[in-house]
Amino acid sequence: MSDLAKRASVLSRRILPPVLTVLGLALLIVGSWFTINLGSSGSATFETTPNTRGVVVLTPEVLNRVNDDVTVTGRAKGDGQVWVGRTTPSDADAVVGKATRVTVDGAHVRDWSLTTKASGTGDAPATLAAADVWRQAVSGKGQARLTVSQANAPESLVVAAPGGSVERVTLTVERKTWFWQALLIALIGLIATVVGIVGLTGMARRWRAAEKKNTDTEPDPTPTEVSA
Amino acid sequence: MSRPSRSARRLVGVAAVAAFALSGCGSSVVGVREAPSQTTTTAPITADSAQQIASRVLGKAQEARDAKGDAADTLRKEALTGTALAVATAAAKVEPADSSTATAPVERTEQPKVLAISRGTAWPRVILAQTTEPDGRLVLNLLTSPDAATPFRLSSSATMQSGASVAALDAVTAGSPLVAEDTKDPVAPAELLKAYAGALAYPKPTATKAVDTTDPFSTAVKANAAAQAKSFGKLATLTQVHTPQPDPVAIRLKDGGLLVFGLLSRTDAIKLASGGKSLTPSAEFQKLVKKKTLTKDAELRTYETVVLTVPPKGEASVVAVDQTLYSAKGA
Numbered sequence: 001m002s003d004l005a006k007r008a009s010v011l012s013r014r015i016l017p018p019v020l021t022v023l024g025l026a027l028l029i030v031g032s033w034f035t036i037n038l039g040s041s042g043s044a045t046f047e048t049t050p051n052t053r054g055v056v057v058l059t060p061e062v063l064n065r066v067n068d069d070v071t072v073t074g075r076a077k078g079d080g081q082v083w084v085g086r087t088t089p090s091d092a093d094a095v096v097g098k099a100t101r102v103t104v105d106g107a108h109v110r111d112w113s114l115t116t117k118a119s120g121t122g123d124a125p126a127t128l129a130a131a132d133v134w135r136q137a138v139s140g141k142g143q144a145r146l147t148v149s150q151a152n153a154p155e156s157l158v159v160a161a162p163g164g165s166v167e168r169v170t171l172t173v174e175r176k177t178w179f180w181q182a183l184l185i186a187l188i189g190l191i192a193t194v195v196g197i198v199g200l201t202g203m204a205r206r207w208r209a210a211e212k213k214n215t216d217t218e219p220d221p222t223p224t225e226v227s228a
Numbered sequence: 229m230s231r232p233s234r235s236a237r238r239l240v241g242v243a244a245v246a247a248f249a250l251s252g253c254g255s256s257v258v259g260v261r262e263a264p265s266q267t268t269t270t271a272p273i274t275a276d277s278a279q280q281i282a283s284r285v286l287g288k289a290q291e292a293r294d295a296k297g298d299a300a301d302t303l304r305k306e307a308l309t310g311t312a313l314a315v316a317t318a319a320a321k322v323e324p325a326d327s328s329t330a331t332a333p334v335e336r337t338e339q340p341k342v343l344a345i346s347r348g349t350a351w352p353r354v355i356l357a358q359t360t361e362p363d364g365r366l367v368l369n370l371l372t373s374p375d376a377a378t379p380f381r382l383s384s385s386a387t388m389q390s391g392a393s394v395a396a397l398d399a400v401t402a403g404s405p406l407v408a409e410d411t412k413d414p415v416a417p418a419e420l421l422k423a424y425a426g427a428l429a430y431p432k433p434t435a436t437k438a439v440d441t442t443d444p445f446s447t448a449v450k451a452n453a454a455a456q457a458k459s460f461g462k463l464a465t466l467t468q469v470h471t472p473q474p475d476p477v478a479i480r481l482k483d484g485g486l487l488v489f490g491l492l493s494r495t496d497a498i499k500l501a502s503g504g505k506s507l508t509p510s511a512e513f514q515k516l517v518k519k520k521t522l523t524k525d526a527e528l529r530t531y532e533t534v535v536l537t538v539p540p541k542g543e544a545s546v547v548a549v550d551q552t553l554y555s556a557k558g559a
Contacts, residue, residue, distance in 0.1 A: 068259065090268070090349045132373055133376060
């Protein structure tokens with residue numbers, strides 16, 4: 001065995017076990033967390049509670065970042081009427097104008113929340129629903145739900161509660177692959193952790209053996225009695 | 229050279245799999261990507277949406293036409309705008325029951341056919357839709373939305389002349405560009421209407437090479453004026469002036485030409501010769517001016533909705549037209 005190969009072998013035996021253990025544990029934790037949160041359906045649900053009398057505008061940054069359908073549910077305070085319309089981003093901006101709006105333009109996986117920013121003043125246009133810019137619109141008492149396919153991306157959604165407040169908006173993306181990917185990561189983490197621990201155990205055994213060997217070969221420090 | 233031990237190789241293998249799994253968490257594997265950017269050079273609404281809008285608007289326009297009294301006025305304002313509203317309102321004021329000189333703005337027998345949608349995300353936006361009258365004649369309808377908050381309404385409507393045709397427009401999904409009023413390519417819409425109006429004037433028309441005036445409508449207008457003047461003889465004189473109204477709408481055709489929707493106001497002025505004689509006009513005329521004889525003068529005002537096609541090179545032609553009397557008075 002050459003010096004280089006020897007060094008690599010020693011290095012891999014000494015460094016990889018702790019690295020694998022740490023990495024494996026991290027993967028196991030992350031994978032398990034995602035597996036539990038996504039569920040077997042692979043559904044990621046993000047939420048925000050704008051509580052606004054204006055409108056909530058969901059931009060392509062949250063609607064069109066995936067290849068799968070995105071379902072948005074708007075809920076009104078109490079049992080109020082909720083209206084949800086789908087159109088192009090520029091038309092959504094034009095029809096909302098300078099009215100009070102909460103723009104949803106991102107999502108945090110950490111706490112499954114939607115990132116928002118508020119702007120504008122005044123009530124939502126009374127003629128919002130009557131405008132000829134909507135590709136699809138739904139309304140309901142208490143809540144309304146609309147599914148956005150990616151066929152016509154990019155698109156924006158406008159959620160309004162005529163005469164009331166938009167209390168909560170949830171966005172759900174379902175992708176079964178995510179569940180299996182999370183499970184795979186957890187599994188790889190588990191394997192890496194086990195292998196790492198086995199490696200660490202071997203290292204500890206070797207250290208102990210080496211220590212014992214050193215102890216056995218060392219000369220007895222006790223001075224021997226010498227008689228004249 | 230000896231190889232690393234088996235346990236070392238195993239550890240390296242596991243590390244490689246872990247690294248691959250981690251890199252697999254990248255955006256492409258988990259199905260997350262950048263949001264696509266919006267295309268702004270196509271039709272702003274889908275063909276299905278345009279079809280629904282056209283059906284709704286033209287249905288309402290029909291309701292407005294059929295309604296009576298205040299309800300009709302309200303419905304007209306909901307369904308019509310611009311030229312179409314001006315024509316319908318004026319026609320209702322003159323003689324709601326008399327439709328002999330007014331062509332129905334919309335008479336649908338089947339679903340409208342969307343021919344074009346204006347291109348781009350800006351406003352105003354237009355939809356060009358074709359309908360068929362019960363007698364088989366085709367009607368060109370222009371629907372307009374001035375801004376994001378205002379729904380489409382019928383802004384102009386004219387019946388196609390026999391044998392007339394419109395050159396191909398861009399695909400509905402691609403959208404057809406709206407042409408600015410001051411464009412010169414191939415001709416300014418306002419200048420075109422001015423030239424056409426001058427060519428129809430009586431008794432002194434202004435010759436033009438911009439518009440072909442041998443179509444059935446233009447020929448009839450000129451012939452009727454001449455015949456009417458001749459029938460008056462020395463008792464009265466007739467002058468006929470056509471005045472273009474502002475804000476024509478022009479849509480670019482696929483070949484680079486234009487489809488221009490315009491409105492002219494025609495004034496028929498009849499002045500009796502001095503000498504104390506009176507003129508007994510036709511029964512129809514008597515009904516309009518509500519007088520059996522004329523001793524001084526009479527004036528009729530008529531809206532002429534015209535649609536012209538302009539080829540990239542050559543004379544424009546009148547493809548569709550409707551006329552509606554909106555004022556009649558005499559003494």
